[in-house]
Structure formats: structure tokens, C-alpha cells
Amino acid sequence: MGEPLKEMLISHDSSETRVALLEDKELVELYIERPKRSVVGNVYLAKVRDVLPGMQAAFVDIGLEKNGFLYVDEVVTPEGLEDLPKRDIQTLLKPGQQIMVQVLKDPMGTKGARVTTEITLPGRFLVLMPFSEFVGVSRKLPDEERDRLHQIVAPHIPKDIGVIVRTVAQGVTERDLVSDLEFLLRLWKRVSHQSVEALAPEVIYTEMDLALRLVRDVFSDDFKRLIIDDKSVFEKVNSFLRKTSPQLVRKISLYKDRAPLFDLFDLPATIETALRRTVQLPSGGHIDIDRTEALTAVDVNTGKFVGKKSLEDTIVKTNLEAAAEVVRQLRLRDIGGIIVIDFIDMEDAFHRAEVLQRLNSGLERDRTKTRVTEMSRLGLVEMTRKNVTDGLYGILTEPCPRCGGEGRVLSEVTRRIAVERRMREILKAGKAAAFLLGINPETYELVMAPGQNIVAVLRSETGKQVAIVPEKDCDPTEVRVLIEGRAGLLKRVLE
Secondary structure, X not given: OOOOOEEEEEEEOXXXXXXXXXXXXXXXXXXXXXXXXXXXOOEEEEEEEEEEOOOOXXXXXXXXXXXXXXXXXXXXXXXXXXXXXXXXXXXXXXXXXXEEEEEEEOOEOOEOOEEEOOOOEEOOOEEEEOOOOOEEEOOOOOHHHHHHHHHHHHHHOOOOOEEXXXXXXXXXXHHXXXXXXXXXXXXXXXXXXHHHXXXXXXXXEOOOOHHHHHHHHOOOOOEEEEEEOOHHHHHHHHHHHHHHOHHHHHHEEEOOOOOOHHHHOOHHHHHHHOOOOEEEOOOOOEEEEEEOOOEEEEEEEOOOOOOOOOXXXXXXXXXXXXXXXXXXXXXXXXXXXXXXXXXXXXXXXXXXXXXXHHHHHHHOOOOOOEEEOOOOOOOEXXXXXXXXXXXXXXXXXXXXXXXXXXXXXXXXXHHHHHHHHHHHHHHHHOOOOXXXXXXXXXXXXXXXXXXXXXXXXXXXXXXXXXXXXXXXXXXXXXXXXXXXXXXXXXXXXXX
């Protein structure tokens, strides 16, 4: 199986920027940035607020709503403390201290941003690491090319500075690499100066916007083309590539048609399926994706697929299709953290290895770091995927106000019983002779359905006059007392 045909689309308007990566015309990754943009990669002069020995971590103020979380292993050891037998957060940091940090993960839910003091500044071909002496080259490149790039870059790197050569540097000239290094060194000098002048908490380096970031990090000779539907973004990307990779300029084009760019590639329908729990497989099986606070569970099912040869053959084919689709969904939805995949049980160890190999080969195209365990006899595969953002699910959706994000609501029978019980309690506790009660319109339809006759039952049980009306803003099981008073009051109110 050869390399896929790669394309990048950038769509921009006043509401958001969307970047889509396609492989063989199929959407595999989607990134969205809105006015409240990601802070990953930003560098801040922060102030240490709390040092927590029990967690070996600290909370640092970076000027956002929630303090950043800094774990002891993310703290660069200051000079003179290298020989400590044990790293202790209390030795490394003190409350009130000002430190430079970089955001690793955006704030998510109730958690603040995850930060590190190990600063990295990415360029087009290199990543500068000012607090490291490590010089490395991407392992995705052939050994011969890795050696060539290392020999070019190493002599130009100042002492006490580290550099990583990126995959996109394959085949580039010494001039391009040195130029990128000089740019990054100038940038670091500017950031260092800003950290001295700034007053914590303050941002001292802001990462590029989404469009430029993806072009810088992803777009390369492997791509057939890049289409952009906004003139200002097109000019910005064009200018960037002319400075860094002139040979790629011919691959970018400005989209001018009236029809939306994403519609041209039928992406809205694909994006919609990326929010659904169930994803269909080509042969009739399906996978179900369920998110929890601790992990994401993926369940594989044969569904309508009955096969033609044997049960084992049907199961293996479903699992192989599922392995490929799981990888695509992980990339498309940008699912991170712990992931457990429940493949259908297979008796043959060879078949289990075949499915695991399909999963791993698919993950080779994933730019996000992953780690996969062996498959258990029960068909379970545990894996981790680096969690940086909330992903599509967190960006495009919010918890349902009715179910609180549980994905379930009270049944009709439960709602009817709860409301009837609450009305009885109100009538029995109230001293007035007549009550006008308001309930949720949908619940009203349930309690007033033919054969229920709840009003007559309540009158008989409590000896009080009662009328029920639908009230728009009532919760499903809420009962409101709209009016209470003397006998005969309801008749005058309802006339």
C-alpha cells in the first residue's frame, strides 16, 4: 500500500478558522480555532502561587482564569542543583517566585493549563530547546538522511542550546537549515529579553495562529496541494512559505468559487458523523465510541455483517475494518488520554496479531504520539494518545442541559410519577382550598393523557380544587404553584 494522496484545506471567516487534512480524498484530521484560541505553545512569565509537596507539583499564575499546573518532572533543574539525589518541588520552587513556563495542554473542564519550564520554540525545519544540549533528528527519516542533517546542523548550534531537526527538513539545504536556526536564536533572544522586562503574570511569546501553525508543522512536499478560501490568510501563508520553503508556493491556491470550500469536498457530512456515538464499517459492522472522564472506550460489533465463510472469518474481517476506522476516528476527533478498544474475541493468535498490526500500521500516519499494548485473549487493546486539546467533541458540543452530559434522560413513566407525587405533596401541605399548578409542557401531555384523569384523582385524594396548566420554562419534573386561594378562585381565573 503506497503513500496516500495528501491535501490540506484552510477555510476562514469571522467566526472561526478550520483546517482539514485529507488522505485519498478522505477527511482524517480537522482543526478548529475560534476567537478564544488555544494557548498551547505560548510562553508566559508566571508567578508561583502554591507549592504542593504531597503532589510534587505547583500551581502557577499565568494570567488565565485558572492557574497552570506544573509537575516536578517538568521543572528544569537550576544550576547548582543538578546533583540532588531526589528532585523535590519545595527545593526547586517557592511561592511568589517568577518563572518562565510554556503551555503543554490547554485548560480543560475544571483543570487549568498544563505547563513546563522546558521551553521549545518551533521553526519550519528545527525546534530550538534553549535549556537543553540535546541534538536530535526525527526518527521518521531514513538513517542516511538523519546522518546528513545532523552533520549539517551540529556545527552551527551554540553551546548549551539544544535542537531537534523535524521530519519536514528532509532534503532541505544547509542554507535553509542555518537560516531557520538563526531565526530561532533571534526569537529566543527576544523572548529572554521580554522575560526580564515583563511583570508576572504576562505572556511573552504567542504561538502562531492555527493556519500558519499547521502549514509550518505539517505542509510539505508530500502534499499535492493546499487550498485556501480567504485572501488575507492566503497572502499570509504565501509570504511564510516564500521565506521558508519557496518550492511549495506553487502548491497553494486561492479558492474563489461561491460554493463553500468544505462543501466541495463533502466535509460537513463527515464532520457530523464525527460527533456520533456509532460509526458504520464498510461490511455492515460498526464501532461505538463512548467518552468518560477517565478514558475513551471503543466497542467493535459485527452488526448486520453475517459473512460468507465462517464465524471466525466474519469476526476477523470486522476487526480489521474496525482497526483502520478506529485510527481514523482518533485522528479526526483528536481523542487523547487512555483509550480501550474492545475487539470481538478471536481464537487464533495469528488473527489477533494481524488486527494489532493493522492498528499499529494505521497509527504510523498519526502525528500525535501514541503507545499501544498487546491484545489480550479477550480482545482488549489498551493504548494512550497524547492529549493536548478538547478535540472536536469538546469544541463543537456542550453538555445537554436536560441530562447533564449523561446521554440519558428520565423515562416518561418516571417523570409522570415524580410530578404526580410532587403535586400530591403540595396539595396536602398547602392550607389553601384551591391551587393552579404549572408543569413542563411535555410532562403535561403525559399526566393529562386520556385515561389518566389525574385532576379528578388529586381532587378526590386531597379534597381541594386543582387545575394544571403547561408552563414553558419548567424542568421536566418541576411543579410550580402559580395561584393558591379560596374555593371558587380557579373558576374565575380560568374563565
